[in-house]
Amino acid sequence: MSPWPILFINLDRDAERCARMQAEFARHGLQGERLPGVLWTALPQAEQDALYSPALNARGFHKPLVNGEKGCYASHLKAWRWLLDSPHQAAVVLEDDVRLRPAFARVLEALAASRESWDMVKLIGRAEIGKREKARAQTPLCAGHNLLRYGRVPSLTAGYVISRRGAEKLLATRQPFGRPVDVDLRYWWESQGLLMRGVSPAVIELDETSQDSSIGAKVDERSLGTKLRKAWLRVHYSLANALARER
Numbered sequence: 001m002s003p004w005p006i007l008f009i010n011l012d013r014d015a016e017r018c019a020r021m022q023a024e025f026a027r028h029g030l031q032g033e034r035l036p037g038v039l040w041t042a043l044p045q046a047e048q049d050a051l052y053s054p055a056l057n058a059r060g061f062h063k064p065l066v067n068g069e070k071g072c073y074a075s076h077l078k079a080w081r082w083l084l085d086s087p088h089q090a091a092v093v094l095e096d097d098v099r100l101r102p103a104f105a106r107v108l109e110a111l112a113a114s115r116e117s118w119d120m121v122k123l124i125g126r127a128e129i130g131k132r133e134k135a136r137a138q139t140p141l142c143a144g145h146n147l148l149r150y151g152r153v154p155s156l157t158a159g160y161v162i163s164r165r166g167a168e169k170l171l172a173t174r175q176p177f178g179r180p181v182d183v184d185l186r187y188w189w190e191s192q193g194l195l196m197r198g199v200s201p202a203v204i205e206l207d208e209t210s211q212d213s214s215i216g217a218k219v220d221e222r223s224l225g226t227k228l229r230k231a232w233l234r235v236h237y238s239l240a241n242a243l244a245r246e247r
Helices: 015-027 045-051 054-060 067-085 104-113 164-173 224-246
Strands: 006-010 033-036 090-095 098-100 120-122 135-142 145-150 159-163 196-200 204-206
Touching: 006 015, 006 067, 015 033, 015 098, 033 067, 045 067, 067 090, 067 159, 067 164, 104 135, 104 145, 135 196, 159 164
Parallel strands: 006 033, 006 090, 120 196
Antiparallel strands: 090 159, 098 204, 120 159, 135 145, 145 196
């Protein structure tokens, strides 16, 4: 059993992914609710203009977002609004290219019982993509799993738990947006001091379908100007992140 509702974001055109996710939940004895993903090109222009800001993008990211990235962000905004429209205190949000590990439900129950404060808890981190996790501290959560306090938040949104307070903070500060959602969440200090935590080891993993992204083609990043812009933003992030942690 899960202490919170489990949503999975799924575009209408991705019926095979939907079926695979439902089978995954059944295999673990869980119920998952499909949240229709946002197809960006299907939104009216006025709604697109309200959600995405080219000016914010130019200031805060190294390249324009493609429609799939915009739709992905809009889908997560939809999930956060879903939570606030519900009576629940938190929700699990998954993308439709993940597999659940055996400890998934047990870790969710431990999170619900924990006295630690959090607005969002990531269920997958850098270790799952072959990188070292950058944590400031960790506390025991349940047998075999720890709750991380990040030094640098990883840029993965494949699965997380979000509280009502976290949804309120993000909806108040992330409309319109200019970066991809996974990048934006790393800038936690811009969202009223969003309390970001993580579970280690991860309780979800990327499915083989994650290699076939629903986001679509991305902007070419090989130009010198784009590379220099990306390098500058990386330095700026490191400085801002360090300063925010010291406040």
